[in-house]
Amino acid sequence: MDWKPIVAVVAPTFACALEGPLKGLAAGVAGKVLLERDDARPDEIVEMILKEQTPELMRRLRLVESAIVEQQRALGFTFAALRPDTRARPSPWAHIGINVLAAVVLGMFMAGVYYVFNKKLPADEPASIALISSVVGYLAANTTQVLSYYFGSTSSNNRRSEAMTNALQNK
DSSP, X not given: OOSHHHHHHHOHHHHHHHHSTTHHHHHHHHIIIIISOSOOOHHHHHHHHHHOOOHHHHHHHHHHHHHHHHXXXXXXXXHHHHSOOOOOOOOHHHHHHHXXXXXXXXXXXXXXXXXXXXXXXXXXXXXXXXXXXXXXXXXXXXXXXXXXXXXXXHHHHHHHHHHHHHHHHTX
């Protein structure tokens, strides 16, 4: 069973904070209310939520929500702004199509590079050389996009790091 649907309905800000990079802070606030101690770990909080799903727990989760919102106001940022960008992945069937398309693009790029290096290009036809160069360049650009999709890009990591730095400096 998953804890997120339960907590997202009762305490949405707390659910967002418990998923983000400052989940230790959220667990500390929740630990004071739910476990009555300061050194609670996020996994202990999740385990407790999954173990006892009573009306009393829901009432205490609302108290945690209020405390997290207060903490958010005191620090001067929102936990949602710190949440890592999650790339929405398509359904499993569409994911197969994406993998096939990526393989086709990579295969076409390799075939284009093979053709350029292993075939004699007519030196007297600059138009054909320009066309082949354009196609290989286009395939190289698409290959870069495929690799960025699968391995991520540094710009998204930089944006997340800047958001965390700005949020913590503005407190």
